[in-house]
Every structure is written in C-alpha cells, then in structure tokens.
Amino acid sequence: MPNPVYDVHYADGRTSLVMEADLDQGWVQLQQTYGFFRQMRIPYRNDLSIRAQLALIARPATFDVWAQEFPRVEVEYGDYSVSYRLKQRHLVVKVALSPQQPWRTTQQGRPEIFVEQLPFLQIDETHWYDLRAWIVFHEGAPHPVPDVRVWAENTLVVPGGHFESNRRRH
Numbered sequence: 001m002p003n004p005v006y007d008v009h010y011a012d013g014r015t016s017l018v019m020e021a022d023l024d025q026g027w028v029q030l031q032q033t034y035g036f037f038r039q040m041r042i043p044y045r046n047d048l049s050i051r052a053q054l055a056l057i058a059r060p061a062t063f064d065v066w067a068q069e070f071p072r073v074e075v076e077y078g079d080y081s082v083s084y085r086l087k088q089r090h091l092v093v094k095v096a097l098s099p100q101q102p103w104r105t106t107q108q109g110r111p112e113i114f115v116e117q118l119p120f121l122q123i124d125e126t127h128w129y130d131l132r133a134w135i136v137f138h139e140g141a142p143h144p145v146p147d148v149r150v151w152a153e154n155t156l157v158v159p160g161g162h163f164e165s166n167r168r169r170h
Helices: 148-153
Strands: 006-011 016-022 034-043 049-059 075-078 082-087 090-096 103-105 111-124 127-138
Touching: 006 034, 006 049, 016 049, 049 090, 082 111, 090 111, 090 127
Parallel strands: none
Antiparallel strands: 006 016, 016 090, 034 049, 049 127, 075 082, 082 090, 103 111, 111 127
C-alpha cells in the first residue's frame, strides 16, 4: 500500500523515478521554517536500491502565518530530465534516470542525482518555496566473510597445516 504522505515509484519502463508528496498532510514545522521533508527507499536492480529524498521549504526561513500552510496553486513545468506538477497541494516530481542528468558522488562514494529548483514557487518578492531532491543509489548488504573452515575447504591450507606458498619465490 503506498504511503499517503510520500510515495516513490518508477515510470517510463523504470527509466524515470517519480516522487509524490501530499503537501496537505505532510506540511509540518521543521527546524527553521515550515515545509515538507520525507525520504523513502525502494529496490532498483540486482542488489541496488534508491533512497529518494524530497524537501520543499518556505523561504525566507520563518514561522510566520503565511508559511504555516502551503498555498493552493497549480504549477506544471519542466522537460524530459525533470518535471514538476502541483495540483490541489499534491506535488509530483519526475526525474529521468539518464546519463544526461547532473550526476555527482556523495561523501560516502555513492552515485547521486541532485535536483534543485530555487525558487520552485514564488509567492511575491519576499516569499517563496525552494525544492530539493536527492536520488542516491545504495549497494546491497555486504556478504558475510566465510569462516576458516570454508577457507580450508578451498585449499588455502595444505594438509601439513602450513599455508600454501609459491616455492619459486624462496
């Protein structure tokens, strides 16, 4: 069952990632302002998974009344690489998983697509909303190291109890 506040799924034959946010239910008070911030992990291929994070925050950072609720506006723009659709406080961000994207690497060395739309929505000259999305690829869990009996079965140890060596080097 999809998450009612934030859902992530594939489109276009698994060549695009779609992030859907219910801004009515998910708009909350964050550390410095009001906004929406969620993440979800979904399987990708083989042993890889994707962690998709989406942040939409009121700017400038404030706890004023105007920022407490996301406005009822309709927005639709973008292109093949990234598109945005906002209707009835339901945001859909679609990102193509293609080599043409601005790929980068996280501090941990993971491949990542970073999307930043500053501002995403301008209310007036002094109030706007910024959007950021992170699509990070994670490897599967590391395989356990086999114990010494498995190594012995693979002839790393010869019957005399000594490690096998290359006698030409001695």
